[in-house]
Every structure is written in C-alpha cells, then in structure tokens.
Amino acid sequence: MGKDTVISVEHVSKKYCKSLKRSMLYGAMDIGRNILGLSSKSDRLRKDEFWALNDVSFEVRKGETLGIIGPNGSGKTTLLKLLNGIFWPDKGKITIRGRVGALIELGAGFHPLLTGRENIYINAAILGMGKEEVDKQFDEIVKFADIGDFIDTPVKFYSSGMFVRLGFAVAMYSRPDILLVDEVLAVGDVQFQMKCFSRLKEFRERGNTIIIVTHDMGTIQKHTEKVILLERGLLSCIDIPRNALNQYLSLMSGGIRANQVMSKLRWGTENDSERVKTTKPPSNNTQEDLCPRRFNYNIFEFRYGSGYARIIDFQIVNNRGEEVTSVRSSEVILFRVKVKAYKFVEKPILGISVKTKDGIEIYGNNTLYADIDVPPLKEGKQLLVEYRIHFNLQSGDYFLSAGVAEMTPEGISPLDRRYDLVHITVLPSDKSFGLVNLATDIKVYTK
Template sequence: MRPDVSIEVDHVSKKYARALKQSMLYGLEDLSRNLLGIRSRHETLRKHEFWAVDDVSLEIKRGESVALIGPNGSGKTTLLKMINGIFWPDRGSISVRGRVGALIAVGAGFHPLLTGRENIFINGAILGMSRAELAARFDAIVDFAQIGDFLDTPVKHYSSGMFVRLGFAVAAHSEPDVLLVDEVLAVGDRGFQTKCFKKMGELRQRGTTFVVVSHNMHTVAGFVDWVALLKNGKMKRYDDPFEGIGAYSKLFLEDDGGIERLVSAGKFVEFSNVELTQRELMPGEAFSIVLPYDCKRAYDDIEVDIAIYDLRDPDLHYQGTNHAYDRRIDLKEGKGTLAIEIQNLQINGSLGRITVAVWSKNRTEQLFWWRVPVTFRGMPHSTGKNFVPIRFDVSSTT
C-alpha cells in the first residue's frame, strides 16, 4: 500500500446465506474443514447463498472523505464492517493504515452493565488509547457527550441518542487516523448532529480519513470528496459527488419501488392505482397526479398537502395545501378521482421528491400519503436551483 493511502480494498467479496439455520450449518462445515486442514469453499456460492459484496476494489487516500451510498441491502454496511475488521472477506484483501475509530451500530462496544465512566475507558482502550490519553481527554469526552448527570449510570439505561453521543465522543477524541461512520448519527437530535459535523470538520482538517454510510444526500454532497455507489454488492466510483447522488436517485426512478404509498388505517376511504404524467420534467412543465378513490362515506373539506423536496438540500422547494389557493375539496360517497396538477414548475437541474398527503378536515385523520422521486431537467446555458422565465426584446431607433 502506498504511503499516501489510508484504506485499500482489493477485489473484496463477502457472501451470506439467506436463512440463519443454513448459515449456521455452513459455519460448522467451514469450521470442520479448517480443523481438518481442508480449504473452505469461499470462491463459489453454495445453495441459498448470495454475494452481499461482490468483487469491490477501492483506494482511499489519507485525508479523503468518502461516502458509501446505495439502496438498503446493497452491501454498504457489510463493506464498512469489513474495513473495520468486524467481518473477514471471503475473497480479496483489505489494508487500513493507522488508528481506526468506528460508529457502526448504536451501543456497539459498550457493556450494558457497566457505567458510562467505565465504558469510556473500555471503549477507548479498544480504539487503542492508553490510560494516560483517556485520563487527559476524559473531561472533554464527557462534556462533548453531554451525559454528566448519567456518567455513573449503567449504560443499559441509556437511550439510543445517549449511546450515540457517548460513542461518537470517544471515537472522535481518540484522534483517529480513520473514522468509519454508519447511519447511526441519524439517531441524535439536530443540535448534536450539527456538533458532530463540526467536530468531523476539525478532524478532517487534521488529516483524518472518513468513510461515511448515509441516506442523507445533503450530508453526502456537503462533506465528501467522492462517493461509491453500491447496488447488489457491486460498486461504482463517482469522483463528482453530485453525479453519484444523481445515479443513486435514478435507481429509484428505474424501479417502481421508489414510489412509496401509504394508505391510512381509516375504514371509510381507499385510494389506489396512482396515475401520474411523467417523472422527468423540464422547467415550465406541469406535473399531474390522479388519485382514484372509493369512499364509504363523505369527507367534507379535506386538506391536500403538497411538498417538493430537493435531494441535495434539506430545505423545501415548496410546501402548501389546497387552502393556500382558496380551494375547498369534498370527497363524495362512492367512487371518484382526485386530480392534482402542479403547474409551471420552474426547478432547474435538480433531483427531488414530490409528496402528497390527504387529510380529513382539521387534520384529524391521514387518509393517504404518497411520495415519488422526480428528475427536474436543467435548461442549457443556465445554472441555479430555479429557472426564471425572462423575456428579451431589442429594438432599433435608427
């Protein structure tokens, strides 16, 4: 491994069995073969096995920040755990240089019967810190984790947010050369997340290498140098994070699984077979949705809530209800359709989601919720989140 490289993953693969019983049987088989000096069958798949990570190679330089993104079940966390040494690859090799800190699962590395104080010393020792280092940084760790009142309480009584605060505080103050972070930071409150990213920025300036697993595309776009997109265990590198985010979003566009629909538990209305015009829009085009419904009783003065999100930005493009347009909507008993047209969308070159929620009067019951990823195409020769229609006119006075 070159001196400027922190992590090298060389043609790594990891397989699992789909059923626990089968996995245990294969484990006993592999153990028996190893005891007898017979090579285990790691190169091929046995019945009911699949490649969770399949022939992945990547090289992360010292000080780089990289995001592993992809749908659930694509192999992100498995790859992260192999980099951390929790799992061994079935094929290939992984090399990591320096002290590694990891936040991969809430509560990982903590003994539930020991106190927060005791777990700080145990967890710090696991991360390679000496007792003298831990003693010198103890107050800073406790202050960062904000658990002073519960420092001598067994951690089995901690909330998931307290686990994350303490785990991150220990890992960050170990001054790691490499920090691995799974989605666990999503458990913390907004204020603590901001505090964590500020600390991560400080570590990054000192040359710490980061590998982050996240579904928060705003976090990815604003923090990392490049992304690795995984799907079905296969990986593709994108040096431009926004290009990688776009490819990730298109996975949902290519698969109807990206359309999420929730019908409430209400017994008197059912929405079905959502119809929409298109999922790729140019600035100025309209987006139409038709919601067929079947009401067993009438719903008067319902509220239809529309929200448009940008995947690259935590802020909304727009949110409003039919009442903002002084439009009353009543659902009559029987079958009918609710048609919604979002007119003249002037969003320029973005990847977003459109959400529709239908509520009974005064929002006492949610009748329907639906979300779909949408691509907003960009206009040539223009930049920015929005496209502004501008008229040009020229006249000659001679």
C-alpha cells in the same frame, strides 16, 4: 496503492447464509477445513447463501470524506464492518493504513451492566488507547458527551441519544486516522448533531479520513467529496456527490438497476469526461430534443424515465421577455418547458427543482403538490408548462431540473426526469451574503 492512499479495497466479496441452522453447519465445516490446512474460501455459493458484497473495488485517499449510499440490503453496513475488521472478506483484499475508529452500531463496544465511566475505558481500549492516555482525555470525553451525572450510571439505562454521545466522544478522542460512521448519528438531538459535524470538519481538516454511511442525502451533499453507490452488493458507481445522488434517486425510482443495466462496473471521477453516462429514455425521435441547442444547457445532466413522454425543449426568459443565461438576485424569471407525449398519458405530473452547484436541493415543486390539474396528453401532442420563479438566491451557480411523470394506480411513474438540465448564474444585486436573499429592511432607532 499510492502513497496518499489509506484504504484500498480490491475485488472484495462477502457472502452470508439466510438460514441460521445452515450458517452454523457451514461455519463448523469451514473451521474443520482450516484445521486440516485446507482453504475454506470458495467462489461457489452453497444452499441459502448469497453475496452481500460482490467484487467491490475502490481506494480512499488521506483527508478524503467518502459517502456510502444505497437501498436497504445493498451491502453498506457489511462493507463498513469489513473495513473495521469485524468480518473478513470471502474473496479479495482490504489494506488499511492507520488507526481506525468506528461508530457502526448503537451501543457497540459497551457493556450494559457497567457504568459510563467504566465503559469509556473499555471502549477506548478496543480502539487502541492505553489507560494513561484515557486518563488524560477523560474529562474532555465526558464534557463532549454531555451526559452529566449519568456518567456513573449503568449504560443499560441510557437513552439511544446518550449512547451515541458517549460513543462518538470516545471515538473522536481516541484520535483515529480513519473514522467509520454508520447511521448512528441520526438518533442524536439537533444540537449534538451540529457539534458532531463541527468536530468531523475539524477532524477532516487535520488530514484525517472519514467514511459515512447514511440515508440522509443532505449529509452526503454537505460533508462528502466522493460517494459510492451500492446496489444488491454491486458497486454501481463512484462519483462526486451530485452525480452519485442523481443515480441513487434514479435507482430508487426504478430508473436503473445495477444488475440489469450495468454490463460492467462504471467508474466516475471529478473529471467530467470520465463521469458515468446518463440513462436516456428510449425514443426514435431524439432529433426532436432541442435542449442541447440552448446556451445554458448542461451537457452533464442526468436523465432517466420510460420515455413515454419527453421534455423536448426549455427556455429561460426574464420579465422583459428576453432569453437569458444569468439573472440578478431577487429577479423573476420564467422557466418554460415543452413536453411531447409518445403514448397516451392520462394523468401527467410536471415538476421542477433548483439545486446549488454542490447538489443541495433548495427548492422543488410540481403540479401535483400545487393542486393543478393537468389534462390528459394524447400521443403525439405537446404541452408547454411555465414556471414563474422568484430567484431570491445569492450570487452563484445553480442548476434547474425538470421532469414529467404519470400518476398510475401503482404510484408515480417517471416518464422523463432531467436532473441538472439547466445551468444558470445568479448575479449579485447588493452586498448581502449567504445562500438566499431575504431582502431585509434595516432600521435603526435612537432614543
């Protein structure tokens, strides 16, 4: 554990029991073993038990913001509760340096019959604050929570948003070194969410550590530096947000599953050479893929799909018909994508998206949403799709993704999705700033 490491999770596993009756029985048996001086920990699963987390290891450094993502039931909240000391691991070791504050469950640490004022003192005491310390911070806590006269109302009458505001205020003013945040912020109003994220930014800039569990991919992209992807209790990857989110999208589309594809845990870092390898669609005709020959091809693209149809080439062309790797802000480009079928595709769907270098998706469209009928694609045949894009973006680096899918009775089936396939640079056309170029006309009138 390095000097700047504040959280170390080493081969941690946690098991639960599906049956309440058996869970109580196993609990009594484990207590009995502990009384006799015997260990209650075992690698063996008893009837109805399962691993909610299985052999998870990672470290978090001081000042980092870590995101935890994964499907429902993947072990995200269990991991957060282990970090908060609510549960103990059945295997492995967790080491934490510093005071921990947590917003894990709505209303956690609050007594419903007590007032907001009384609950501030109780919740703050749970977080390690003394009465004198709370007295000094009390007015600031109430001001930040913005619940007005309801401070002396029993919290059982609070809305979910009021619960979150009060809980977040107490957690922040307890001055923790590490803050654990679950999905609870999603229930607050927009103004309060903005205030919370502004305070989280200040908290991080002071060198503190934040761990966020959420299904909101925008939050992960904007507010985290490293992301853990969990799936069925396994750690699928640790990577920068863009790469981890690509894997998550693939997972949710059925592209990969941790217990099927990962023969071992793969670790990713900010070093491109150590990133998780992409999942390539099966094909015996990889030599037909001309994309890597293009100057603006991104070698760190993330790719998955059945491979029954494949994207085999692309081209970025300006309005003069010239192939380019950069464009001027507000310039129109043609993004041409060539697709080949390796089996009959009855209802093809073709689409694109545009992301910032931080992985924030700023635009996406496809033939299904645009109500464009694409004819069936016979095996061995090719088609060319041309996207005319008005690049009304400010200067910077952007990534284009392309995909081909098929509409089936079961839903949309990805055939070949190539995330971040193309790297393109946008050059400034004026001195305006921001993310997009709205080409504003400014007129000033005097009386």
